[in-house]
Amino acid sequence: MAAGKTNIAQSLEALLPGRVSMAEAVLRQHANTLTWIASELPDVVVWPETEAEVQAVVRLAAESGVPVVAFGAGTSLEGHVNAARGGISLDLSHMNRILAVHAEDLDAEVEAGVTREMLNQFLRDTGLFFAVDPGAGQATIGGMAATRASGTNTIRYGTMRDNVLSVTAVMADGSLVSTGERARKSAAGYDLTRLLVGSEGTLGIITRLRVRLHAVPPSVVAAVAPFETLEGAARAVIEAIQLGLSLARIELLDELMIGAVNRHAQLSLSETPTLFLEFHGTEGATRDATDTFAEIAGRHGGRGFEWAAREEDRRRLWRARHDAFWAVREAWPGMDVIVTDACVPISRLADCILETEADFRDCGITAPIVGHVGDGNFHAIAIADCSDARQLATVKGLAERLARRAIGMGGTSTGEHGIGEGKLGLLDLELGAGAEIMRRIKQALDPKGILNPGKIGSPRGSDA
Ligand SMILES: Cc1cc2nc3c(=O)[nH]c(=O)nc-3n(C[C@H](O)[C@H](O)[C@H](O)COP(=O)(O)OP(=O)(O)OC[C@H]3O[C@@H](n4cnc5c(N)ncnc54)[C@H](O)[C@@H]3O)c2cc1C
Incomplete structure (x- = not known):
């Protein structure tokens, strides 16, 4: 051996x-x-x-x-x-060249190991940006495509599903396949791009990607909106989304999370459930949207806004949001931090968050809540000692119940983090016969099972 x-x-x-x-x-x-x-x-x-x-x-x-x-x-x-x-x-981190930027077509071609921060740094003076922004800035664009990642501004700009035009990938037999070129749309046969986006390295190794870019909007206004209750904040989100306001970001942080973020980023936000918002558009559109949102918030126990109009203030705010995971680790030193991930149709958001919060409370597990709530997506971040078998079992039970709750509400066990090993057992529950089709696709494209075995497409009840 x-x-x-x-x-x-x-x-x-x-x-x-x-x-x-x-x-x-x-x-x-x-x-x-x-x-x-x-x-x-x-x-x-x-x-x-x-x-x-x-x-x-x-x-x-x-x-x-x-x-x-x-x-x-x-x-x-x-x-x-x-x-x-x-x-x-x-x-793939050495494959980190930005191969082309086509400003007139709003797209770029990059190698898989380019990080989203590298690409946005490169685009800084062009008036364009790459929109998908998962909390981990060092994530690679290949990895983000492989996990079908999303981020804080998905409500306006979409996930990796929407922002990858096509990929080049090495398949399990070593052949090189391109799934298309740079056209904004295509009706040429099966959608192989979307087959590989979200395939988590189980169907091919993505080496190159053609991605969409977006124009930096003329007006950007960010705000912090504290609420009396978590339910009020969640209901304000539902109403704002249903009205179609020109929101680019709407993130929820409960009071525990705000406390951790305050300490980590030296902020002094009031420690109540809070929405971080950002409006993009023309000046008129952002003004109208902020006025309308202020009315909505007022009806649901909003306690006014703090505006962040200057770019450096906005950057500070979103850095704090992106660092939420590390803020939690810092706030509970020595403890394990287990991130859950569920996504429901927007009308069920408040119910799902409140039931989840109650479940964690009843089990005596502390779990700050944070999420891209504009998409109906949130995370409860469980604080536990995983070396204690009882605590670990309790947290696993809570995470599984959250996944089942979300699926039961017409949602999904994972809005963005993906399946990996942790959620493999839930794929059949969520997709039924669809999970079997995935196993057949895997068998057809990787008959020897060499690409990331033990993940999506693995034979049932096996790790191979
Ligand atoms: C603090 C923190 C915050 C996060 N916030 C978010 C968030 O807001 N939204 C979100 O979606 N995720 C989030 N994540 C999860 C993570 O950042 C994403 O899943 C990200 O897309 C992973 O990218 P990576 O380059 O690190 O991939 P890796 O972790 O290295 O790989 C992920 C998977 O993709 C496969 N893979 C990697 N590269 C390739 C390739 N070139 N070709 C084929 N397969 C490949 C791997 O085999 C693996 O299965 C967060 C993580 C952390 C730690």
Whole structure:
């Protein structure tokens, strides 16, 4: 067994000289799950720099029957990058070139290892930006496509599903496939782009992406709106979305989360359930929208606004929101932090949040709530000691009940974090026969099961 690993590592070293590692710390870093899911280490990590090198690694893996787990930045939260059967962790961070920006067509072509922060930094003086912004700024665009990620401004600009025009990917036999070009729409056959977006490295390794860009809006107004109750805040969101206000962001933070964010970011926000909002559009549109939202908030126990019109104030506010996960870790040092993720139709948002809050309270588990509530998507972040088997079982039970509650309300067990290992058992419940179709697609495209085994498409009741 050990000899087999060494042989594979030697063959990889011949393909990618100096870019292969079997060091324990490197293997651990590439299987760090950031959650209660135990790490499963790969045998070896490689850093390809070209598509041809990715092809060569996948061909070697296919010939040897060795698994390959694509790795972007490792920020996923459901054990996605775990190497369930060992094998090769294929780290795409060296493939980080921005290949083209077509300002006139509002699109760009990037390699998979480009991070969203790198792309937006590159676009800074162009009047354009890449819109999808998951909390982890170092997430790669390839990883974000693979998890079908979204972020704070999805209500206006969409998820990765909407922002990826096409991809190039290395398939399980080492062949290179492009799913399309740069057209804004296409009716040319099956939608292979959307098959690969959200496939979590189980159907192909994305090497290049054509992505949409957006024009920076002429007027941007941000606000912080505290509420008397969580229910009031959630009901204000529902009404604002149903009215179609020109909102780009509407994020909910409960009082526990605001407390943690205050301490982490040295803010002094009032510690009550609060909405962080941002309006994009023409000056007239943002003015109308803010006035209308003020009326809605007033009806639901809103306690007025604090405006953040200057860009540096807005940046500070959204940095604080994006750092919510780290703020919670800091506020409860030494404890484990387990992020849940559910999404429901907007009309059920208040019910789902309130039932979830009550469930956590009844079980005696502290869980600040934060979420992209404009999409009906929220997270309860459970604070627990996972070395205590009873606490861990309680949190797992709470997370599963939340997923089932969301599905029961016509929603989903995951709005954005994906399936990984953590939610594999829920796919059949959520999709029924659809989960079986996924297993058949996986079998057809990766018959040897070498691409990220133990995740979406794995045979039922197995990890292979
Ligand atoms: C603090 C924090 C906040 C977060 N907030 C959000 C949020 O707001 N919204 C959200 O959607 N997510 C969020 N996440 C989760 C995470 O950031 C996303 O899932 C992100 O898209 C993962 O990108 P990554 O580059 O780190 O991918 P990784 O974690 O490295 O990989 C994720 C999965 O994609 C596969 N993969 C990676 N690259 C490729 C590739 N090139 N080709 C094929 N498969 C690939 C991997 O095998 C794995 O299955 C958050 C995470 C943290 C830690």
